[in-house]
Amino acid sequence: MALMIYDTRRKQKVLFKPINPGKISMYVCGVTVYDLCHLGHARCYVAFDVVHRWLESSGYDVNYIQNFTDIDDKIITRANEKGIDFLELVDENINSYYQDMDALNILRADEYPRCTEYVEQMISIIEDLIQKEHAYVTKDGVYFHVESAPEKYGVLTGQKIDAVLGGAGGRVSKTGDGKRDHKDFALWKLAKPDEPSWESPWGDGRPGWHIECTAMSMDHLGEQFDIHGGGHDLRFPHHEAEIFQGECHTGQSPVVNYWLHNGFVNMDGEKMSKSLGNFWTIRDIISRVDPLVLRFALINAQYRSPIDMNDQLLKDAGVNHQRLLDSYKLSLDSWGGINENELRRLPEPDITSSEELTHSLGLIEKFAEEFALAMDNDFNTREAVTKTMSIVREVNKLLNSDFDSKEIQAIGFYSVEIFEQQAGNVLGLLPTREQMSVMDKESEDVKLRKNEISAEVEELLMRRTQARTDKNWEEADQIRDQLSEMGVVVKDTPDGPVWDLS
DSSP states (O other), X not given: OOOEEEETTTTEEEEOOOSBTTEEEEEEOOOBOSSOOBHHHHHHHHHHHHHHHHHHHTTOEEEEEEOBBOOOHHHHXXXXXHTSXXXXXXXXXXXXXXXXXXXXXXXXXXXXXXXXXXXXXXXXXXXXXXXXXXXXXXXXXXXXXXXXXXXXXXXXXXXXXXXXXXXXXXXXXXXXXXXXXXXXXXXXEEOOTTOOOBOOTTOSEEEOHHHHHHHHHHHHXXXXXXXXXXXXXXXXXXXXXXXXXHHHHHOOSOSEEEEEEEOOEEETTEXXXXXXXXOOXXXXXXXXXXXXXXXXXXXXXXXXXXXXXXXXXXXXXXHHHHHHHHHHHHHHHHHTTOOGGGSXXXXXXXXXXXXXXXXXXXXXXXXXXXXXXXXXXXXXXXXHHHHHHHHHHHHHHHHTSOOOHHHHHHHHHXXXXXXXXXXXXXXXXXXXXXXXXXXXXXXHHHHHHHHXXXXXXXXXXXXXXXXXXXXXXXXXXXXXXXXXXXXXXXXXXXXXXXXXXX
């Protein structure tokens, strides 16, 4: 099956055909680095990481660009609150961004341009738009004149811009000094006192939000490129503004061949919001669950679908991700690292066969093919995860069967290859083999430590239970502190206390 992609502009799935055969140019809007990344950022960048991974696994050479917005009202406000230079705040949050994305096993983009590095290019584009009468100068800066290109209204949202003004997230400013229409958007903002600023033909100031992505994407990818991605909320006004700017500047239509937008993340059915107290940073979540469990939860939905994040979803993701890891570890252990040339040759997979091994291999091949079909169907990770878990079931059945040791070794190697290609290279859900070895060692160390202290802990727990029964809270607290010093965490349940190492 050829790759089909849902293009937001055309509002349907269409056959993907790159501009240059074998090569793909892709730009995804990055973060405004005024604070730590949150769950919405995780959803976006995990989604486009899987897109990136599948395109490369399909044989394409992908040039992936993702920007940082490093000057913005929020950045200026936050830096002033902290009493630091805005660049210090920016650098701090960019470092935090990389840490969060690395934890989620997100591959690095090829380049991460910062908008402050492209002011000269933005000024050049703005000058061209003014000359072509698509932009005009006012007392407080330069604005794009939306009415100069009425045919581009609502090409992503399917609505007139007037109709979606209320959903613009506060990014559409009201009519100011000389601004002709509320639909017009800022290309250049004249500086206020004590704000960072750059020289321009219209006075010292800084670029508007939208112009930065037009300058950076075209500088890296040219006047026409394959894919532009971002969150659903960026369709208006940001991406529609990019269409206005880019197409009016270059005369090229379209500048972007395929627009991709990932769905929203809600928290227990409500939009994530600091005011509602349901705002989760990535670090909030990965302090509670393994980062790959969060990744599993996020890709266990097709990228365009909304996700309702809650504790149960994370719990279910944890259970299923552990099943995947256990099967991968079983495959590694069964193979044992034996050279491929020394392994027994397995029979050709045949789903119609009555032989258990041949039939199960046939099922695994079928699930692997269906995995590829799902990914070619607009990157349907929900279906791809389902097929991966079906492979887990068949692999476990085979490796727990009464085949001889040579066959088990060969099945283990075969399974490792499939897991590492699909669950690892494409979905990004597996640790490396080296990380698995470390995890195994840590697990053994934990077991050894628990065995060493088990008798002492059980004795202390019995004394603690008796102290609590006698309402001797002082002794109970002393025992609790003693257990804590041993690195023991106690949870009281209806069936009595249970313990583990912290």
